[in-house]
Amino acid sequence: MLAVQLQRHARPDLACAAVEVPEPGAPAPGEAVVAIRAAAINPADLLIFEGRYPGPEELPAFVGIEGAGEVVAVGEGVDLAPGDHVLSLGRANWAEKVTGRAEQFIRIPKSLAWRDAAQLKANPxxxxxxxxxxxxxxxxxxxxxxxxxxxxxxxxxxxxxxxxxxxxxxxxxxxxxxxxxxxxxxxxxxxxxxxxxxxxxxxxxxxxxxxxxxxxxxxxxxxxxxxxxxxxxxxxxxxxxxxxxxxxxxxxxxxxxxxxxxxxVGYMRSTPRFEIEAMYAEMARAFEEGVLISPVEAEYTLAQTAEALAHAHAEGRGGKILLTPNGPL
The missing domain is CATH 3.40.50.720 (NAD(P)-binding Rossmann-like Domain)
Known part of the structure; x- marks a missing residue:
């Protein structure tokens, strides 16, 4: 499968590459595997790739602040089920699948469009x-x-x-x-x-x-x-x-x-889990009720990551740039 790797600090479209990595194995107790359906390119991602924002301490490293997807497997003792839609709180989400501790994922409504879920984590x-x-x-x-x-x-x-x-x-x-x-x-x-x-x-x-x-x-x-x-x-x-x-x-x-x-990040580190879950539930409602409107200008596959990053880095855009790791939305 493909995952996006930051290989050096440079102009974003030159800094990253989509590389082949092994498929995740069966999740361990307390873990879940999520197929990422959509991920927005955030300005903070671009700054990380340029070396101007806190990011991975060692390179190469897998990256991607935003990411929402569908649970495909769970380990023992996990309060999630295959088919659940989740937001990933990790910072390596630009991949076809990600594995993490169950607390890394927050369940979101299945009625929330993937284009909105892809933008839910940071900006709202x-x-x-x-x-x-x-x-x-x-x-x-x-x-x-x-x-x-x-x-x-x-x-x-x-x-x-x-x-x-x-x-x-x-x-x-x-x-x-x-x-x-x-x-x-x-x-x-x-x-x-x-x-x-x-x-x-x-x-x-x-x-x-x-x-x-x-x-x-x-x-x-x-x-x-x-x-x-x-x-x-x-x-x-x-x-x-x-x-x-x-x-x-x-x-x-x-x-x-x-x-x-x-x-x-500071808010997330200092806030109880139940408050974070309630806050994201409120953000999801804001999208579904039309309080928030966030247009998408273009969608790219992981294989097109360089093109997507060049587009996201350009001035004069009229909407978000999304990565769709598992095919069109």
Whole structure:
């Protein structure tokens, strides 16, 4: 069978290769074997392949953050059954089949489309938790974010709208203004010129903007801080710019702003299993009820991994890139 291996740190389409590996044997007690049906290519995957994000300590290594599939075999003492649909919490999911401890897998509804299940693990909970865990937001409050066209950014727009929150969104291209507005964004501005002034002009000078969500770092963090109301918080979850987050003492001392970080891995390590299961059940419902909308632009087989990674790395995409290890969905 095929599995994707990170062989060196380089441009993503040059860093990885699909290699032949043995089929899994019978699962040991406490283990399950899962046939991966779909896996989204996540921006964090691309950063790992470039050597700019925490990943395998030794190469070559099997990779893939996202992955959802069907249980095909279980060992003794496992509360899963062949035919169950599951989300894999491992980080080597780009393979036709994966074997792991049963606790590595979370059962998901069979009614959830594979294209949605493939994107369930990382981006929806990140968006949800950043909206929920840092500021006690009330209906009518505002959230400002950069990288608004990212998958996390789009989920933030949809979750915020469902909660009665308003979003001010910073995007790179003018062409995205209409698209993000149709998704539910209240304000969309481009990242050129005086971004805080544009947002304040659109949202209102006295609008309560208490939460900023930052995927970029560097001067982009500073722009969010300049937009926030006194006592607000910037939550940084990415470093697209490769630069440290910037915020001055003027922001923290005079305006009482704070800067904190979010990493889903840290949340997963510190959260009881029953809470994680409940959170993913909520994320699955959000897809099935139409709260979350995440289009797929293209699907590739594992043998086409290099093409898939080149596509995922390109700018101007209109949806997620998926790998389908066991054939078309």
């Amino acid at each position: 909970p990140s968006a949800h938790l950043m909206l929920e865990d840092y500021i006690d937001l009330q209906p009518g409050d505002w959230v400002v974010q950069n990288a608004a066209n990212s998958a996390v950014g789009r989920h933030i727009i949809r979750f915020a709208r469902a909660r009665g929150l308003k979003t001010a969104n910073i995007a790179r291209r003018p062409a995205l203004i209409e698209e993000l507005s149709a998704l539910g964004a209240d304000v969309v501005v481009t990242d050129d010129g005086d971004v805080p002034a544009k947002i304040r002009a659109a949202a209102g000078a006295e609008a309560p903007i208490r939460l900023g969500i930052d995927a970029i770092g560097g001067d982009a963090t500073l722009a969010l801080a300049d937009t926030l109301s006194d006592g607000g918080t910037v939550v940084n979850y990415g470093f697209i710019s490769g630069e440290p987050c910037r915020m001055s003492s003027y922001h923290t001392v005079i305006h009482g702003l704070s800067l904190t970080g979010f990493w889903l």
